[in-house]
Amino acid sequence: MFDAIRNRYALTCPSQAGTTWVAVSAFRRVRRLRGASAPAVFRVEFDCECGQRHETLVSHDRLDWEPLGNESTETYMNLLTGRRELVATEFADQATDQLRKGNWPWTFWCHPESSMRPGFPSSLRFVTPEHQHGDQRVGVLVRCFHCARHTVNIVSRDHLDVPWHADPAIEFVSQVFDGDELEPEERFRHQLWEGPSRVQWLADAG
Ligand SMILES: [Zn+2]
Ligand SMILES: [Zn+2]
Incomplete structure (x- = not known):
């Protein structure tokens, strides 16, 4: 279940043999499980309060719709x-x-389309703390809900954790995330850390 007051999912912690509360910003990797449909199922890796990283399966309904309460x-x-x-x-x-x-409950910048687009927790591929901003911000690789292409966004934790909360400004990497010889995770980290240029989108400026 999702606690709509605390904005956290109840997921299983194998070390504590029980439930732990996990915010979207504590996710590290989200992958769709091959073969599962109706509902689709996702493999979610997350950083747990116990200090370890776990992987668990979460259905599409739980992942994207329960947070809406x-x-x-x-x-x-x-x-x-x-x-x-x-x-x-x-x-x-x-x-x-x-x-x-x-x-929309979540929105992200789509660089290929140069536009803000809706997204969901299941649209995230990788999530990692962004130390340049003192851990207050999180870098994400997000798959566009509209065109299915990928963009690196840098957002606040609340932007991910609290449905309907949107940052007034979103930073993104202005480079197309395309397939080449690099693994997706390696390319994500390269784009986030070794930085091609970052651009800021401001809500007020449209
Ligand atoms: Zn744990
Ligand atoms: Zn798009």
Whole structure:
């Protein structure tokens, strides 16, 4: 399940033999499991609070839709009605409202299309802390929801962890991430660290 208040998934920690709470920014690698469909299943590698890195399987529904809170069974005190009400109702209303306004729970810059595009946790390929900004930011390789091509984005942890939260400025690497002799992970790290030029996209500037 996804705790929509803390913005963390409940995933299994084999070392602690129990559940641990994992934010999207603690993911390190996401791969679609070959052969699984309806629902699709993803292999998620994440850095656990226990200090180790684990791999677990997460279904597409859990990964991309649970964070929107529609399935949550938690309740909250509605101060207007004085009653406990389902968080899910509140979150579903919020999601409908946001989508109607043309907002998406997650957005990333697509360099090949020179445009902001919707994305999901399942769109992430690699995630790593970005030490140049004192660990406050995270570098991600994201597959565009629209054109399926890849771009390196540098975003805040909240941009990944909190659905509907969008950074006012997003840095990205202005180089096409194409297939060549380098492994995708090696190329991702090269683009992030040995840096071809980075460009900043500002929300206000459109
Ligand atoms: Zn663990
Ligand atoms: Zn695109």
